[in-house]
Structure formats: C-alpha cells, structure tokens
Amino acid sequence: MNNQKCSTLFLKLKGRRRIIRCIYVVGFMDLFGVSMIIPLLSHHVKALGASPTVAGIVGSTYGILQLFSSTVVGSWSDVVGRRYSLLTCLLLSALGYGLLGMSTSITLFILARIPVGLFKHSLSICRALLSDLVLESERPLVMGHFNAASSVGFILGPVVGGYFTEQEGGFYVSSFTCAAIFLINAGLVWMLPWTETLADRNATNHSNNTSKGCHDEYCSKSVQNGSHAKSQKEKTEAASRSSWKHRLRWRVVPLLQPAWGQLSSVSSRIHMVASSDMWDLFLVRLLMAVAIMLYYSNFALAMEERFSLKPKVTGYLISYSSTLGALAGFLVGPVTQLYKNMAALLLHSTVLTCSLIFLYAAAPSVWQVLLTSTFFAISTTIGRTCITDLELQRGGVHASGTLIGAGQSVTAVGRVLAPLLSGLSQEFSPCGPPSLGVVLALAAVALLLVRIPKWDKRGATKADKL
Incomplete structure (x- = not known):
C-alpha cells in the first residue's frame, strides 16, 4: 500500500518537474517577445x-502603471490561484500588444500600453508559481535557471x-x-498538467509515516542506516515539508467568489x-536597484x-555583459549550496557589486x-536571486x-529615480x-551589516522552537 502511494507521489513530483520546465519556456518566450518591441517603441x-x-510622458506611462499594479496583481494571484491569474495576464498582455500593432495615432498607442502596464506581470507570477x-x-536553483532562460x-x-x-x-x-507569442504562452499554460500535479488538500493529509517515507525515497532526504533520531537538520527539513504542503492552500480559493471578496483578500x-518588519530588505532592494541602473x-x-569607443564596440560590450548575466543564472544553485546562508551570500554579492561599480568609475582603460x-x-x-529568496x-510562501x-514595485520606484539621479550627477562628470x-x-x-545579525537571531529562535 505504501509503495502504491509512494509511486503516486513520484508521478506527481514528475509532473511538477514538467510544469517547471514549461515555465522556463514561458519565461524565455515572454522576454523574447517583449524585447522585440522595446527598442522600437521610441522610434x-x-x-x-x-x-x-510627449514621447517621454508616453514612455513613463508603462512604468507608472507597473509601479501601482505589481503588488495588486501579485496579491490577486495569491487569492485566485496562479493558473487563472497567469492566464489573465498573458491574454490581456496579448491584447495590449495586438492593439499596439494597430496603433496609428498617439491616442491608440497610449490605450495599447494601458493593459500591458496593468497586467504584464507574467514573469512575477511565474516566479511565485515556481516557489510554490x-x-x-x-x-534558488530553480529561480536561477528561470532567470537564465528569460535573459536568453x-x-x-x-x-x-x-x-x-x-x-x-x-x-x-x-x-x-x-501578441502571438503571448497567446502561445497562454495556450501552453492552459495545457499544463495541473490536475495531475496540483494535489487536493486532502491528498496532502496522508499519515506522517507514509508521507515521510515517500519524501525520503523520492526527495533524497532518507534517514541513513534506519536511524529515526532527528538531528536539527532533519527537523528543519520536516518544517520545510510542512511549509511545502501549506503552499498548496492558495489553489482551493474559488476564482468566481464575489469581486468584493477578492478585493478584501488582496487588501x-x-x-x-x-x-511586516521587512522594510530593511525592500530598502536594500531599492538601493541596489538604483545603484545598478546608475551603472548602466x-x-x-x-x-x-x-x-x-564607437557605439558599435560599446554595443558588443553590452551584449557580452548581458550574455554573462544569463549564464550566471546557472551558477546560482551551486553558489547557494556552497554558502548555505542566503543572508551572507547577499552581503558578499552586495560588497562585490559595490566594489565593481567603484572600479568601473575609476577605470583607467577599457x-x-x-x-x-x-x-x-x-x-x-x-x-x-538572493534578495527574492530572502x-x-x-514573508512566507503563502503570500x-x-x-x-x-x-517589483520597489524596483519600479528605482526606475523612476535612476534617470533623474543620473541626469543630475552627469552635470558634474561622466563618472x-x-x-x-x-x-x-x-x-x-x-x-545589511546592521540587520543581518538580527535576522540570524530570529532564525535561531525559530529553530529552537522547532
């Protein structure tokens, strides 16, 4: 009996891996389609x-809409589920790009950018789905691969x-x-094997022994030599499995509940x-987003x-950097396994980024x-990847x-501030x-140096309670 249940769970895990690979394809096609349009918009x-x-005002419309809609749409995906929210975003984005293809006046152009600005959050929902x-x-490994596929x-x-x-x-x-690419993505999302992988809540309520045995066999978390003594690491893994089951709860929220009910849940x-006490993480995200945008x-x-340097050579240099950024997504998994502590990895990557920006500003040669x-x-x-994982x-994967x-809203604030700060600082020097x-x-x-010790204390307290 246990073997049959374990076999069923293995098929569901295999189905989840298929969904993950399909989400990689969705991310690749999403940015492939968008990057076809972005260089042509201003022209x-x-x-x-x-x-x-007027062109500047029109161009800022998208960023302003993204700033206010990112959090709302992301929260809405927690309420109604990833599948239907992702389909909605893909279809409405396809509508926006289709209208863009018919825009023969400034008015039609602005109208076409509205649905895209409000609902072009497919990548964010894909990341939330992967975390589920x-x-x-x-x-971190899965997010790194997704970012790499999108960057390509x-x-x-x-x-x-x-x-x-x-x-x-x-x-x-x-x-x-x-627009056709977004429609294809919507079709791909619709055909994903949701029914065989997204288990019902009752299916996750197996007895502890059976569930534990299945996870031990198929997730490589077995207790070696038949020992049942739980180390601190095993307790943490058990908490992770419990948290993993809790992630499935968003799927049972009905899509057709009253609009006011959805609005209340989102609010x-x-x-x-x-x-929540996450202002420090969001502030670090904002500071680094603006710093990186100032670099570019x-x-x-x-x-x-x-x-x-001629613009052509500069273009080669930018392409080289972008290609490395895409390939770096495959390094995230091994690096996080080496570090184990995500906060320490964030600190070290931030120090490295700061040092590299300084070296670029003071660079004596190409x-x-x-x-x-x-x-x-x-x-x-x-x-x-580190800041998203932290x-x-x-905050909890249930949200x-x-x-x-x-x-994403915090990053959008950075996109608004960076051009202004860049223009002011260029008055003094190209550097x-x-x-x-x-x-x-x-x-x-x-x-980070001030806040990370406090994060570690909270983590130690939670581990003691487990």
Missing part, C-alpha cells in the same frame, strides 16, 4: 508625430525585432508577432506585507567620452571596464505573489552616475 512614437516631451512547486532548498530570450529578441524593422511595416509585424495581504544609465556615452563588466553581471544576477523566507509583486551608485551600494552594505 514609433516619434513616427506618429509626438514631440520629445519546489522546496525552500531548491528554490531578452538577448535574442532584439535581433529578430531588428530584422523585422528593416522590412516594410516592421513595427506592426513585430507587435503582432509579440488584507497587501496590508500584511506593508505592516550613461554607459554608452561614458565609453565614448572617456575612451573614445580592459578594466571589460573585467568589471564580467564579474558585475555575475554578482548582480546572484544578488537579485523575501520569500521571511509569494504579494511579496514578489511588492519587490557621476556610477560614483553615486557606489554611495548607494555602500549604504546597502551598511544596512
């Missing part, structure tokens, strides 16, 4: 007759978009192609995150002024810029959509933006 707005000021499907110890799409998309641009009506072809979850803000102009770009892509990729650890959405980035990164390091 299309100007072609429609917009002045530079894996154990806490596996989460972002690298390849502009190549295809550039090819379409050379054709007659290239912008419209790119827009409709992007309560957002209030829970807003009133005037990169091409600074290379031309400081080293007389070769030093090339060296800093190499390690900068790796450190920022690891840092982003937010989920401290992973809300937490990831809140993190002004990265120099200011060093100051912000140092502030993040100081904050």
